[in-house]
Amino acid sequence: MNLRKGCGRMSKRPPIVLNPMDTIAVLPHGAKKGEDPLELGAPLESNIMPGHKIARKAHEQGEAIIKFGQIIGRATQPIGAGEHVHSHNCAFSDHGQNYEIGCDYEAAKAAVPNLEARTFMGYKRANGTIGTRNYVALCSTVNCSSTVVHRAAQELQIEGAFDAYENVDGVAIFTHESGCGMNNKGLGFEILDKVLWGHATHPNVGMALFIGLGCEVMQISKMRENFDDPNQSLMDRFISMTIQEEGGTRKTIDAVKAKVRELLPELNKAKREECPASELKIALQCGASDGFSGITANPALGVASDMLVGLGATSILSETSEIYGAEQLLLRRAVSKEVGDKLVSQIHWWEDYVEMHKGSLDNNPSPGNKAGGLTTILEKSLGATAKSGSAPLTAVYDYAERVTEHGFVFMDTPGYDPVCGTGQIAGGAHMIIFTTGRGSAYGSKPAPTIKVASNDHLFASMPDDMDINCGDILSEGVTLEQKGAEIVEEILKVASGAPTKSEALGLGDNEFIPWHIGAVM
CATH class of the missing domain: 3.40.50 (Rossmann fold)
Known part of the structure; x- marks a missing residue:
């Protein structure tokens, strides 16, 4: 389904199929017991919440379940056509790691828009930073x-x-x-x-x-x-x-x-001056995600990320534990084998790290993510990676390492929001763009946070916390390009001094949480 094209206002949108290969569809409004959303002659046996999935076809036990054109898990029992697909009948499965580093680099480079230079009003520091x-x-x-x-x-x-x-x-x-x-x-x-x-x-x-x-x-x-x-x-x-x-x-x-x-x-002698937007470093983050995050807010932020790259600026994707299973989409866009190999080494480190602590990377999604419709880490990762857009991957950084390259880059961090944001800011991020579907009260200093809602309900229910609504991509037919441009305009306004909702609330003094690794002695 191409969400980049406007479709006009709809009172009730039909089930969403994101890729022709998908074996499931997403219910934008949910469904009630007895309804047959796909008209397959299979009425639902119970109510289903918005953002959850139903099967487009029957699945045998062990068969792959596909969303975004990618495997998000396998059926743990037979699933009939039209049935609810979630954690009761779909589970995490190993994903392929035959990485093809850089094979899509030329296409990724061509995907970066050629934009006229933009500016913002910032503080020019004596050491050349802004x-x-x-x-x-x-x-x-x-x-x-x-x-x-x-x-x-x-x-x-x-x-x-x-x-x-x-x-x-x-x-x-x-x-x-x-x-x-x-x-x-x-x-x-x-x-x-x-x-x-x-x-x-x-x-x-x-x-x-x-x-x-x-x-x-x-x-x-x-x-x-x-x-x-x-x-x-x-x-x-x-x-x-x-x-x-x-x-x-x-x-x-x-x-x-x-x-x-x-x-x-x-x-106080510091004064705002006109500065090139190419100097901005913008962190991309998601938290309290739902079934709409990978359909509206994250891909819209991906469009904004590509626009930032087109302006010569830097966008920073992170949360290594939440790209797990989708890392191939980034590796295929790597500018070099060296860049790709560094990301692969970080993925393998995380596999060893969670095993050492008797955990699993599929402990993620959280209970709130699952309540919002996300079933496995593979599904969550594919949606989260949409924040990266289509631009080439130009560099990979360790946690809190100073970011020096322009373009789209990756920083190794946990998925836990304050620990992730602390590392991104330490690396030089001027602000964080934070998408959410369930709702978040996150804020950050000294770099402010812009929070982006994935659905209309969240934007209406938490108006003091949400800066931008992406729910209108589904409810009003707003295109991803339009929403991406809106996000970029908000970034430039905030960079010039406009306060975010989290700043108005005074958030940020309790979200500084460095990643703690090692023995306490």
Whole structure:
């Protein structure tokens, strides 16, 4: 079914067949007991919720169930034509891993639109980076200093410290549950180091303060060795202190507040200027997905991703555990074997990682995903990968690694939203575009989140959280191209300072969650 073409307003849309090869159809409005949505002479034995699937044909036990033209699982029992297909009769199955790296690269390159240059109003930093926000960042190096960070930020806000500074967006808090009791050379340490440094030096941060206890493994002096700005342009705004040196909790809170107040006038001198859209790095993410996410919001974001690439900007797909089973669609578009091989190695690492912890990658979808109509990780991954559009895969990054390439890229992260977003922002993402079908209260700092609803009901029921509605792709016949263009326009508005719904709600101070890997000692 081609959703790129408008079809006019429909009061009740018939079952959706996404690919002629599909053996199931999706019910956009659900169906009641006794109805026969496909007119196969097989009335339903029970009610079915919107976004769920019914069989277009009979399936024998073990037979492949196909959606998006791809296998999403196999029948665990005989399924009659017209029957509800879900977790009671469909299960995860192994997928092929005979990867064809780069075989579709030329077609992917041709799919990138040729667009005229666009601009936004951003902050040009002294080190050459460009920001879309201007935050004061308070970062704890260890959990022991988290209370100091939260208390200092709270008191500054209550006292109205930022009220007189119109060019300062306020304070962003980065606290966590680690920083000590860890190997100072292990992967967990490296990740925390990259995440803290990536947030403190993010283009959306104008001034950063690191607060430690003093005796922890994550030493501030060690972090300074990572300072890679030859012009020292951030050093005068990179401040550190420890509770032990300041003389205790209360004195450190007062010292943090005094330092912020001292530097605010200088930080407020930053002014928005016209900047090329090609400098934007946009993270793509989905959470609390439903059966419509892979039909409306995710492919619309895929169109927007291709448009961003056409503008010379960067789009960052992540959530390795939620592309599992669909990685071939990305590998076929890889710019080189080296890029493809790095993604393959990440996939294999995840297989070993979940096995080591006695888990399964098909523990995903979540209960909420399944209630919304998603049955297996293969189905969810195929829908989630639609966010990537059709552009070539130009680079693959490790978690929280600094993103330097333009175009469509991939970053290895878990699927858990705050851990994923923390890594994407540490890599330099200016904002996150977050599609959801069940509803989400996610937000992020210093990079804001734009939330995109997959269906009309969600957009109407959570109006204070949702920025864009993709439900009208089905209800009003809006094309994917039109919706993709709408998303790009919203990105440019937000990059220029327009607040998102999550910013208006004050979200973002509790979503900083670095990926914790390694032994706690």
